[in-house]
Amino acid sequence: MAVKDYIRERFFPHMWCAGCGHGIVLNGLIRAVEKLGIDKSAIVMVSGIGCSSRIAGYLDFHTLHTLHGRALAFATGVKLSKPELNVIVPMGDGDALAIGGNHFIHAARRNINITAIVMNNRIYGMTGGQCSPLSGYGTLASTAPYTNVDQSFDVVQLASAAGATFVARSTGFHVQQMTEIIQEAILHNGFSVVEVMSQCPTYFGRRNRQGDAVDMLKYMQKITTPIGSKAKEQNPELIERGVFVRKELPEYCSAYDTVIRRAKEGK
Amino acid sequence: MGKRKLKELQINREWCKGCGICAAFCAKKVLEMDELDKAVPVRTEDCVVCRLCEMRCPDLAIEIVAEEQIEEEDIG
Ligand SMILES: Cc1ncc(C[n+]2csc(CCOP(=O)(O)OP(=O)(O)O)c2C)c(N)n1
Numbered sequence: 526m527a528v529k530d531y532i533r534e535r536f537f538p539h540m541w542c543a544g545c546g547h548g549i550v551l552n553g554l555i556r557a558v559e560k561l562g563i564d565k566s567a568i569v570m571v572s573g574i575g576c577s578s579r580i581a582g583y584l585d586f587h588t589l590h591t592l593h594g595r596a597l598a599f600a601t602g603v604k605l606s607k608p609e610l611n612v613i614v615p616m617g618d619g620d621a622l623a624i625g626g627n628h629f630i631h632a633a634r635r636n637i638n639i640t641a642i643v644m645n646n647r648i649y650g651m652t653g654g655q656c657s658p659l660s661g662y663g664t665l666a667s668t669a670p671y672t673n674v675d676q677s678f679d680v681v682q683l684a685s686a687a688g689a690t691f692v693a694r695s696t697g698f699h700v701q702q703m704t705e706i707i708q709e710a711i712l713h714n715g716f717s718v719v720e721v722m723s724q725c726p727t728y729f730g731r732r733n734r735q736g737d738a739v740d741m742l743k744y745m746q747k748i749t750t751p752i753g754s755k756a757k758e759q760n761p762e763l764i765e766r767g768v769f770v771r772k773e774l775p776e777y778c779s780a781y782d783t784v785i786r787r788a789k790e791g792k
Numbered sequence: 793m794g795k796r797k798l799k800e801l802q803i804n805r806e807w808c809k810g811c812g813i814c815a816a817f818c819a820k821k822v823l824e825m826d827e828l829d830k831a832v833p834v835r836t837e838d839c840v841v842c843r844l845c846e847m848r849c850p851d852l853a854i855e856i857v858a859e860e861q862i863e864e865e866d867i868g
């Protein structure tokens with residue numbers, strides 16, 4: 526199928542700013558689904574609120590646009606009632622890890638078969654550039670005009686520690702890797718977290734003098750490196766990209782089915 | 793795989809927002825921005841059909857159409 530078969534063309538051109546990284550995630554996600562050959566009606570996309578969450582509206586899957594930070598709770602309900610469907614949850618960094626932080630760690634701990642894509646632009650884009658738990662120490666935001674003094678989470682470490690059984694990171698620059706990782710994450714039977722570093726030229730870029738979308742993508746290329754590379758040994762500051770965790774643990778819906786069966790058999 | 797050849801490089805001018813990502817990262821300098829800040833193909837003969845511009849466009853505004861692939865057996 527062509528890209529246009531996966532989108533709701535009537536909503537295009539989309540509302541994102543010129544050069545917004547969330548559009549690249551949309552692009553990569555469509556290509557991942559296309560490569561996997563999954564039927565559109567076998568996918569449910571559940572999103573919260575944010576520029577990132579608007580991605581659900583543009584895709585011609587079953588889609589559910591819910592509450593800020595609560596997408597994973599809705600997605601858990603969908604998955605438990607229809608475990609045969611592929612559930613994908615795109616999230617902003619604020620959506621996933623500020624207001625939604627608790628849902629995030631517990632979904633990971635349960636290992637429910639959902640694919641969470643954290644579209645990390647290090648800022649609250651939709652509401653005008655407030656800092657997020659991923660902005661990082663020393664950055665500028667509308668709520669941190671004299672620099673942010675909060676340290677940031679490392680999404681990969683947080684998701685791994687919380688129990689996600691597939692954890693990966695890529696960027697909007699590394700589109701081929703991003704697409705392959707999303708494919709693998711969708712196929713993984715358990716809770717998958719894919720962090721995609723995404724640029725918000727309008728707020729994060731402008732405030733932090735990172736230039737336009739092109740400059741921001743060049744910067745992502747510069748500050749990241751494949752997991753375990755020589756470059757990382759020489760420069761520990763580099764951010765690693767690739768698949769960090771890939772393991773099998775009982776999946777939540779199957780485990781729950783077992784409990785139901787036991788209860789019915791009375792033992 | 794045989795070498796791919798470009799058949800058509802379509803830019804949807806209604807959707808292109810002029811971010812310049814496609815032009816900046818095309819290794820073959822096939823694309824440029826015009827006076828209206830829209831991407832235009834200027835050196836299609838140099839395109840190697842890597843499809844990176846198509847994949848990186850945040851606005852889904854690029855479509856690369858390759859010539860029917862020539863099977864390796866046919867080339868010999
Ligand atoms: C319960 C609730 N609190 C606050 C908001 C306001 N709000 C909307 S989007 C958003 C943050 C968006 O940032 P992020 O999740 O990082 O996504 P982005 O827009 O950057 O893609 C906030 C705080 C809301 N909609 N609902």
Ligand code: SF4
Nearest residue numbers: 541542545576650725
């Ligand atoms: S404000 Fe930032 S995140 Fe939102 S659409 Fe614009 S560039 Fe994208």
Ligand code: SF4
Nearest residue numbers: 808809811812814849
């Ligand atoms: S990447 Fe897409 S939106 Fe950006 S200039 Fe090129 S065609 Fe236009």
Ligand code: SF4
Nearest residue numbers: 818839840842843845
């Ligand atoms: S397909 Fe590759 S070579 Fe051709 S225009 Fe796009 S980026 Fe350039």
